[in-house]
Structures are given as C-alpha cells and as structure tokens.
Amino acid sequence: MTTAPRLGLLGCSDIAARRTLPALLRTPGLRLTAVAARDPGRAADYAARFGGVAAASYEELLTRPDVDAVYLSLPTLLHARWAERALTAGKHVLVEKPLAANGADARRLFALAGERGLVLLENFMFxxxxxxxxxxxxxxxxxxxxxxxxxxxxxxxxxxxxxxxxxxxxxxxxxxxxxxxxxxxxxxxxxxxxxxxxxxxxxxxxxxxxxxxxxxxxxxxxxxxxxxxxxxxxxxxxxxxxxxxxxxxxxxxxxxxxxxxxxxxxxxxxxxxxxxxxxxxxxxAVLRFFATAVRDRGAVAPRLRLLDQESLRxxxxxxxxxxxxxxxxx
CATH class of the missing domain: 3.30.360.10 (Dihydrodipicolinate Reductase; domain 2)
Structure with a gap:
C-alpha cells in the first residue's frame, strides 16, 4: 500500500475523542474515513469533528471498501470479538489494550492476522x-x-x-x-x-x-x-x-x-x-508506527515481531x- 491507510473507528470512546483522534488529525500517514458507534448520533458527532462518515453499524463499517484498517476503541471484553471480525473482513487492526483478556483469544487473533497478512497491533503508547x-x-x-x-x-x-x-x-x-x-x-x-x-x-x-x-x-x-x-x-x-x-x-x-x-x-x-x-x-507516535506497518511491514518488521510476541505472552x-x-x- 503506497497511499495513506484509510481508517475506520469502531467505538466512540472518551480516550478516542480526547487523545487518539486529535493525534490522528496531526498524523499525515492516516486519515479517518468512517465512524461507527452503538449510538448513531454519537457516531455522527465524531465524524463531524474528526472526519469521515457515520456508518450505520459496526458490521456496515467492516464492509466498507474505503476502510483499510480499524481502530478498535470498545470496552475490554469486546476487543477480541471485534478484532476477529475486523481481521476476517480483511482489515488491519489497532486495538486498545488489552488486546485479549486471555491467552486463547490472543493466540487465535494473531494466527488469523498471520494467515491474512494483516497488522494486529495492541495500543500500548508508552x-x-x-x-x-x-x-x-x-x-x-x-x-x-x-x-x-x-x-x-x-x-x-x-x-x-x-x-x-x-x-x-x-x-x-x-x-x-x-x-x-x-x-x-x-x-x-x-x-x-x-x-x-x-x-x-x-x-x-x-x-x-x-x-x-x-x-x-x-x-x-x-x-x-x-x-x-x-x-x-x-x-x-x-x-x-x-x-x-x-x-x-x-x-x-x-x-x-x-x-x-x-x-x-x-x-x-x-x-x-x-x-x-x-x-x-x-x-x-503509535499512529505513525501503525501507518508505517500497514504500508510497509518490512520497514518495521523486527519491532512489530517483538510487539506481537509480547502481546501473546x-x-x-x-x-x-x-x-x-x-x-x-x-
């Protein structure tokens, strides 16, 4: 991928509005194209503030051809479920920590990402x-x-x-x-x-x-x-x-x-x-890294491999x- 990855937001969380999406607007390597939330009004508000369009549902966002990757900012026990659906839909995934609440879910998700050739990154900014x-x-x-x-x-x-x-x-x-x-x-x-x-x-x-x-x-x-x-x-x-x-x-x-x-x-x-x-x-910093990994995994392969191994362990x-x-x- 040579162009800036097109990002869809799953979940209109407080941390997304306060920190992640404002940072996204300052990150030239990514652009927001779609937003989905349980509350359609909240999705529309986030789209108006940060870009893109409000999708009718999480499922509809994952079918959109103008979404290459997903930022998943949902409550913890929904992370693994929707990360799996996003990967199955062929989307790269940046997911808020923790990626998974147990080892079995993490192993399944990284196996799926590997099979599909997709980036799966757990969002530990520090x-x-x-x-x-x-x-x-x-x-x-x-x-x-x-x-x-x-x-x-x-x-x-x-x-x-x-x-x-x-x-x-x-x-x-x-x-x-x-x-x-x-x-x-x-x-x-x-x-x-x-x-x-x-x-x-x-x-x-x-x-x-x-x-x-x-x-x-x-x-x-x-x-x-x-x-x-x-x-x-x-x-x-x-x-x-x-x-x-x-x-x-x-x-x-x-x-x-x-x-x-x-x-x-x-x-x-x-x-x-x-x-x-x-x-x-x-x-x-983490958004720049994610964008680079999506565009050219080889450019960050050693770091990405270490992050994957740490997330699994x-x-x-x-x-x-x-x-x-x-x-x-x-």
Missing amino acids: LHHGTHRRVTALLDSGALGPVRAVSAAFTIPPRPDDDLRYDPLLGGGALLDNGVYPLRAALRFLGGDVTVAGASLRHSRRFGVDLSGAVLLTGADGATAHLRFGMEHHYRSWYEIQGTLGTLSVEHVYTTAADHRPVIRLATGRDVEEIAVPAEDHFE QAALLDETRARAVRVEV
Missing part, C-alpha cells in the same frame, strides 16, 4: 515514546549491567460508580485496565521467559471486579519483577530497573502528557544523573495471574 527509546539505549549500552529486578506501578484514584471499569460484563477491573501496563514493562525489560511466582487481587463484592493487586514475576535467570496496580490509590505511573551496576527510574511513564518532558533518573555508584527527554505525543500471563492469585474479598 512503548513508542522517546522515553522508552532512551531507556532501551541505556540498557543496551550496559549502563546498568545485567538486569536483576524490575519494579513498576500504575495506580489511579477511585472512579465514579458508573465508570466502565467497575462493570464485570465489559471487562472491568484493575488487572485488565491498568495492571497490563506494568506487566508489559516487565516483559520488555526481563523478556518473555517469565512466570508468575505469586499474585494477589483485592476483589470488590459490590462491583464484582478486582480493585487492585500485585504480581511477582520470576525470569529464567532468577531476575524478578514486582508489579502493583489499582484504582483505589494515589496516582502513580512509574517503573524502576535495577542492574548490577546501576538503577534507573521514570515517573509519569505510561500516560505521559504530550507537553511533559520526562526525566530518567540514573544512579550508578554514588552518582545520580537526571536525563531529560523531549516532550512527545505518544498517541501520534502478556495475555498468557493474565491467565497465570488469575490462576495463582490469592483473592481477598472486600
């Missing part, structure tokens, strides 16, 4: 931010020595009672909503050969979802990751990597504002260095976490 590129360069340079431990947390304050995060029928709960971020960071820094050594989930009787939790991962070489997540906390968006020679940490790392200049804090011996990273809109680790977790009812 992996495309300049902060992550700089951290990766520091690790590759040996600045920390071999990695021995990762600590990571993503926690948010309580939400209004009608928030979708509290709806078990739509895939609510802290593990799927924000626990996948520190899990994904640990996979990147320790590699996919990790297992769940232990986990804890604090489960709400009132809402029927987990409100918070923790996971301990162990790598093949004995390196560990201690991960915390929740939606009943003071806000925290952070990871720390500790090696034999040094430690680095970054705050505001998963949901970095477009105008925020992150700072990597690097400690080696008695020296502490603060490394400023330029501000960047990671919504634009992440979904399997969700299964392991639920199976191993001590569940506390509150």
